Amino acid sequence: MSQQKAFTLIETIVTVFIVAILASFVFVQINDSINSGKDAKRKADIALLANAVVSYSADHYSGKPIDEDGCDIEGTCSSDIENSLKLYLSTFPKDPNPAAHYKYRSDGTNCFISTVLSSGKTFEYECDIDAVATSLPVPGACGVAANTSSNGYTSSITEWPTSNFCATGTTNPVNPIFPNQGTSTTWSCIGDFLGVTVSCSAFRAQDAVCGTREKRYADAATSYGTDTICTIGTASPASPAFPAKGASTTWSCLGINNGTTDTCIAEHTGNAVCGTANRTTATAYADAATSYGTDTFCALGTTTTPAFPIKGASTSWTCTGLLGGTSASCVTYHSANAVCGTAQRTFADAATSYGSYTFCSTGTTTTPAFPAKGASTSWTCAGVYTGTSATCTAQHSLNGVCGSSNGGSFVSAPTANLCSTGTASAVAGSGPWTWTCIGLLEGTTASCSANKIDMCNGAHTSQQCWNAGGTVVSTGSCNICKFATTCYGGGISSGGSAGACCPGGWTRYQLYTQTRAVKCQYVGCGSNDPSTGCTAGRNDSYGCGHPCISSGAGWGFSGSHGETDGCTSDTEYTWTASVNSCVSCSVLCCPIVDYVGCY
Secondary structure (H helix, E strand, C coil), X not given: CCCXXXXXXXXXXXXXXXXXXXXXXXXXXXXXXXXXXXXXXXHHHHHHHHHHHHHHHHHCCCCCCCEEEEEECCCCCCHHHHXXXXXXXXXXCCCCCCCCCCEEEECCCCEEEEEECCCCCEEXXXXXXXXEEEECCECCEECCCCCCCCCCECCCCCCCCCCCCEEECEEECCCCCCCCCCCEEEEEEECECCCCXXXXXXXXXXXXXXXXXXXXXXXXXXXXXXXXXXXXXXXXXXXXXXXXXXXXXXXXXXXXXXXXXXXXXEEEXXXXXXXXXXXXXXXXXXXXXXXXXXXXCEEECECCCCCCCCCCCEEEEEEECECCCCCEXXXXXXXXXXXXXXXXXXXXXXXXXXXXXXXXXXXXXXXXXXXXXXXXXXXXXXXXXXXXXXXXXXXXXECCEECCCCCXXXXXXXXXXXXXXXXXXXXXXCCCEEEEEECECCXXXXXXXXXXXXXXXXXXXXXXXXXXXXXXXXXXXXXXXXXXXXXXXXXXXXXCCCCCCCCCCCCEEEEECCCEEEECEEECCCXXXXXXXXXXXXXXXXXXXXXXXXXXXXXXXCCEEEECCCCCCXXXXXXXXXHHHCCCEEEEXXXXXXXXXXX
């Protein structure tokens, strides 16, 4: 039996590889043939379209249908373009690739008709040179005329410094307009041979300018109103806060396209306002205050630090307005508690006025009356502003002065007239006696005394007088004993005997009578007496113990007459009366003795 040999794995792989190489070579050859056929048709179609454009241009004064950005024939081209070309074509040729279109681009002068070959290269007809060319696509690239907003042309440049708008590609539009300040100009660089079109821009700066908000607002303003932030440029921050009174707000206006920045300031005038240190007399600082504490001098505005006012006074200062604002005059007060002046004292007895003494050391008052001796006067010192008041008193001393009893002689201790001024102390001693007159309100004290009076001649004592039933009385220099009696012995003229009317052993010093109605004896009455007439004898209702006179024509009773005490001798009185037609009579008093003084 014969034995057959199989392929090894390596032999199999080599065989497959060889077959694949041969197959791919065949495929490439076949594909190249197909692509070559398609490319040939494309080139022929471009020639047809080029002839149509040339024909149109010949009929339209060298003009061509315009589409500067380029379009797809029977795709994105406008109907005007397609209708213009159809006049010279029976039908539009189509690209062998159903998804592809022939390209048309023209600025009205030159034109480009393009297609993409199987190799990826672009086959393109250019009208100006009436020629075709094949090339890979060349993308458009912006030239040096292009820039960005951050490095644009300065505001002072007014024209293009270069015409190099595209480094590669075709500029569209051909002559871009130079941008105005703060704006930009855009153009396209259309790639060659259907290369990518790029958009290019050139920016021109515009320097920023502050808006109408850059000013000084009046004190009463509360907002910017309709004022603008930036006339040119963009504000930073976007919405600046309205400045407080006396302050300012700053912002920036950023230039456009890298233009210069303008710094802007809005100010708000601040009229000065006094601070909490500004007080009225009704809200003045208390007496005990020593400084302004935490109070402010100006709520708005500036000033130098004013001195703190002394008690009872004021301090003024001026707050200067901010940013042209008006000034404010401010004042503060410092209360002073009232303090009594030097007149609050005790004046000496001899003082007659306050002299140079003051009523209030601090505070005010009306002038008080000067106090009388031994008295006082009070007044009130009103505090300054809100200060407390003080009650003040002035006293006037009264020196003690002994009364009329001082230096006198008395039977017993004096009880009256001890002091003319002052307060009498108790009377001390048993004779002589002493006492003091104490001055008032710090007045001096006077020492006073009186002597004791005893019986005249020293023959008897006061006790003996009292024991005999008499009363001790003073004659001014000594004492006598007064006894009651009705005796009348020895006659008035002579005074009688030494002991007449006195108790035994006592010597008479004086007789006493009392006032009474007495019967009088008349001497020398005429015969015309209508009564009993002048008759001899005596008519004395009091029974005098002896004749009033030693001789006389007679006695007659005619009436009564009030006579005074103390008839100690025969005294003749002349009495004129119309009673009983007695024209003139000499009347003798016959006194009656009631008491007798003895020692």
